[in-house]
């Protein structure tokens with residue numbers, strides 16, 4: 001199958017310091033790609049280039065064969081939704097109003113019944129309906145993170161880009177939230193790029209993994225081939241034991257190298 005989202009030899013630098021070095025990866029429609037690598041490896045920077053927020057010094061990003069830089073911000077927002085690592089509150093809003101912002105690229109002057117129904121559905125799906133009329137400023141960090149995901153899902157895009165979507169969540173909500181993302185990817189053929197530090201969750205919920213180190217791809221494929229004890233030691237500087245518990249990949253770091 002041909003790639004739906006294609007990162008083609010993308011390089012990027014801040015000043016003279018290279019941060020991405022000829023990164024290439026392709027995702028077919030409905031794929032979930034887990035983007036992993038140590039702090040500073042370039043994951044968020046790659047995410048920003050995919051969103052068109054950072055312009056590569058060379059290479060390109062193609063969505064369904066079209067260069068994303070040729071798309072207007074509005075068209076991009078209809079096709080790609082993004083949840084950043086953290087989302088500062090910029091103005092007072094309830095949970096419902098925040099999720100409704102996800103409908104902006106589709107909306108006229110005011111929301112239609114359809115827009116309201118999408119938001120209600122997403123809040124229900126993420127078990128946030130009881131929060132609908134709470135102000136965002138009064139939510140916990142994890143609750144806020146789930147709302148930002150609901151907002152991105154309410155955008156109903158073909159591509160979902162999530163930067164550390166579970167960083168503030170407890171273990172139950174990590175599992176629940178990634179299950180919802182995986183269900184939606186499957187149901188609607190949504191292609192997802194998910195930067196994530198938790199190797200067990202990354203291995204469990206991704207169709208394939210892209211391992212970055214110092215801006216370069218050092219592994220790509222299924223979790224077993226990408227995350228060996230050797231590669232984890234080389235890239236993360238930690239000795240790790242990798243096993244399966246109830247068929248779930250488990251990574252136990254036991255000693256720094």
Ligand SMILES: Nc1ncnc2c1ncn2[C@@H]1O[C@H](COP(=O)(O)OP(=O)(O)OP(=O)(O)O)[C@@H](O)[C@H]1O
Pocket residue numbers: 014019037038039040041042043044045046
């Ligand atoms: N605005 C900036 N100006 C200069 N350097 C930057 C800037 N933003 C990021 N960097 C550098 O680029 C490199 C890659 O950063 P990036 O945020 O992409 O890493 P990451 O893999 O997402 O890390 P983390 O896991 O810690 O979130 C780092 O060395 C970082 O210091």
